[in-house]
Amino acid sequence: MKAKEFSAADAFQSEYHRQDLSRKIKELFARFDRLLLPTTPTFPSIEELQVDPVGENSRLETYTNFVNFLDWTALAIPAGWREDGLPFGITLIEDVWEERRLLDLGRRWLSDAPRLLGATRVEYEEESSSLLVAVDVIPIAVVGAHLSGFPLNKDLVSRGATLDTATATAPCYKLYALQTTGPVKKPGLQRVAEGGESIDVEIWNMPPAQMGSFLGTVAPPLGIGSIELQNGRWIRTVLIANHGESPLHIICTNAMDIKSIAIFSDADARAPHVTAADVALPLIGKTVSDTYLMVLGFWTLQSKLALML
Numbered sequence: 001m002k003a004k005e006f007s008a009a010d011a012f013q014s015e016y017h018r019q020d021l022s023r024k025i026k027e028l029f030a031r032f033d034r035l036l037l038p039t040t041p042t043f044p045s046i047e048e049l050q051v052d053p054v055g056e057n058s059r060l061e062t063y064t065n066f067v068n069f070l071d072w073t074a075l076a077i078p079a080g081w082r083e084d085g086l087p088f089g090i091t092l093i094e095d096v097w098e099e100r101r102l103l104d105l106g107r108r109w110l111s112d113a114p115r116l117l118g119a120t121r122v123e124y125e126e127e128s129s130s131l132l133v134a135v136d137v138i139p140i141a142v143v144g145a146h147l148s149g150f151p152l153n154k155d156l157v158s159r160g161a162t163l164d165t166a167t168a169t170a171p172c173y174k175l176y177a178l179q180t181t182g183p184v185k186k187p188g189l190q191r192v193a194e195g196g197e198s199i200d201v202e203i204w205n206m207p208p209a210q211m212g213s214f215l216g217t218v219a220p221p222l223g224i225g226s227i228e229l230q231n232g233r234w235i236r237t238v239l240i241a242n243h244g245e246s247p248l249h250i251i252c253t254n255a256m257d258i259k260s261i262a263i264f265s266d267a268d269a270r271a272p273h274v275t276a277a278d279v280a281l282p283l284i285g286k287t288v289s290d291t292y293l294m295v296l297g298f299w300t301l302q303s304k305l306a307l308m309l
Helices: 008-028 046-051 055-062 065-070 100-108 131-136 153-158 210-215 245-256 271-276 295-303
Strands: 035-037 075-083 087-094 138-142 160-170 174-178 187-191 198-204 234-240 258-264 279-282
Touching: 008 065, 046 055, 087 100, 138 234, 153 210, 187 245, 198 210
Parallel strands: 234 258, 258 279
Antiparallel strands: 035 087, 075 087, 138 198, 160 198, 174 187
16 A cells, blocks of 8 residues: 555654645635635536546545645535536635534525525525624623723724614613723722612624734723623623633533633634634733643733623
């Protein structure tokens, strides 16, 4: 067998070369959100496959082989029928661990009109999905200096955040003036069992990519947490400082409309729970002792997520 001609060193050298090529390809495609390609370039008949099975199958994989090479994510979906009555399909391709986003795009594609189920005469229309909207922005409730027209509102607007609505909290909060230095007075919002009232707030939609830099502007004693609005809706956030299977189970709380924020070390940068979280923030340091076990650094991040703005 040809495999016996290669050593373990050859295998590692080839993998290093693959990773180097992958980085170059990702840089070239970085300006695109995702790719849309035909699933196959040809539609060979059974007779053609019998004549040249290897050649035909190789051509069928023209638009899919490189996905495995790059460790990217792909989703093939039906896209109508050709003039000769044969089916046609497209493939959506994106970076690693993007199955959830591609599945949502597939549902949106299939929900525009009823379609036949394969060769049957049964029509089916996929239910539309709002998942993409949910992961494309992170709702943040702000009060005090971050409201429209106030000094710190620029920290939202400059990061592409957009105003969703002006509303108020449930009638169970108190607003305090905090003892802070500087020209801008900052409030503290506390949920109370008695004596509370509705406090004016605004809901802003923040692009996930800007969430990390925004948190950098939220100096103690301010922070981010959960708040109940007057209509009973909760603006929720959960901080995840873990790795492995456990954080994926935690992130399932997205079904309860709870936003997840993962903090991670360099070693976990491509882990499933990091890419699945609504926001991912890197820890400073290279080793486990420098990151997950560094109590001071961990609590510094968590303190920013402990209170409402």
